[in-house]
């Protein structure tokens with residue numbers, strides 16, 4: 001039963017007028033409670049606010065349940081003082097009728113004492129105790145935390161007349177702020193380890209409510225993962241955690257494939273902006289003439305081809321985060337415009353004549369040495385100082401080889417699909433450990449994904465690695481350094497063909513190893529002058 005069904009609402013003009021007046025009072029009350037709730041980051045602080053919440057919602061008892069992100073179980077996160085013998089560890093299945101009924105209803109649901117005591121529905125054990133303490137009904141409302149977790153607010157009332165439409169209105173308006181506060185509490189109270197490490201074999205899980213089944217073992221799709229246990233990566237995770245809640249613009253540096261985008265996703269995910277979009281722009285991938293309209297949007301007819309108004313990435317990211325990847329490739333003219341946006345916090349669409357206020361956090365990333373780019377005159381120093389207040393530098397995989405086994409495990413699992421994850425032979429593991437990983441984690445992931453595809457056994461015994469100039473364990477590796485891209489490509493294709501015994505297609509053919517269609521390889525060979533009877537001279 002909803003609260004509206006429980007109480008009749010007057011509809012004569014006087015009643016409507018009263019309701020409008022009441023609404024204004026409501027809004028003031030609501031602003032007051034929101035201001036009190038906003039800074040909350042701990043359960044202890046929530047506890048201290050009980051009186052204010054009670055004044056606002058009039059409840060005699062309050063509890064908060066939270067479900068794990070897989071929606072397997074839910075358990076008690078918080079409850080107001082009650083003599084009810086409730087256990088913090090009470091964990092219940094998300095399949096129970098109480099949980100299901102709550103998450104399916106957009107309205108707060110009223111459960112009368114008789115219904116709770118009848119026991120033909122499954123309610124948390126604490127509800128029965130709360131009724132025995134004199135509460136006549138419990139009102140429950142489900143809400144989302146961080147877009148990932150279901151939580152349920154339950155309020156016990158000793159006097160049924162306190163349950164009226166005004167309460168429904170108050171609960172509905174209280175819930176969004178409560179969701180943000182619970183999100184902040186979870187972020188704050190979760191240890192850095194649990195928050196940012198998702199190793200399948202993660203050793204010590206934090207105690208308390210976070211230990212519920214499934215909680216902390218976040219799903220691949222829902223939460224960005226930064227795998228690694230090395231000191232270097234632990235330090236990075238602490239930095240990410242530290243900066244996530246700040247509003248600082250950030251610069252993330254590191255070689256290609258070191259996880260700059262992953263780091264950005266983590267920062268956004270754990271920031272207060274996580275409910276708003278994270279928008280990515282790769283400054284190197286867009287033609288310089290199009291970047292301006294891509295970033296700031298354009299008005300219809302502002303240039304030939306602008307057939308309709310386009311909303312730029314800044315506007316799309318409003319309230320959220322804009323990730324400017326490869327910022328080192330942003331043309332100088334655009335750098336000046338970006339600087340202006342950062343200073344003035346407003347944009348102007350191309351061909352437009354009004355300033356649009358923008359609330360966006362900027363995270364920039366580059367594999368270039370931006371300081372050197374500044375010295376070379378390719379990057380504006382004022383923009384550099386503006387975005388590099390808190391630079392984060394991701395280590396290369398070579399610098400943290402101890403993470404390789406963890407990453408291998410992670411990718412074997414990630415790319416197993418429906419099948420049981422494959423193992424790796426000791427020899428292959430040793431070889432992977434010695435590789436210099438110029439393409440860092442991206443290269444490792446591709447190598448593993450490809451090996452899984454090419455191996456029919458349950459154990460991967462062979463692995464195809466990119467040529468590795470720094471690897472000293474094998475001598476017949478060509479020197480690919482200091483040559484033109486075309487030469488490099490030719491040499492590399494020759495080397496792969498040589499290792500594939502000139503086989504172009506098929507599972508062990510060169511095209512599969514290169515990750516391109518056989519027809520593309522053939523046309524590349526033609527273009528690069530590699531005949532069918534090629535010879536590989538650097539053997």
Ligand SMILES: Nc1ncnc2c1ncn2[C@@H]1O[C@H](COP(=O)(O)OP(=O)(O)OP(=O)(O)O)[C@@H](O)[C@H]1O
Nearest residue numbers: 225226227255256257258259260261262367441442
């Ligand atoms: N620590 C990590 N744990 C798990 N996966 C990772 C980690 N770091 C990177 N990856 C994976 O490696 C790949 C490359 O990562 P990402 O795109 O974040 O790198 P990048 O530094 O932004 O690369 P680029 O500079 O080329 O854009 C992605 O598939 C990502 O999921």
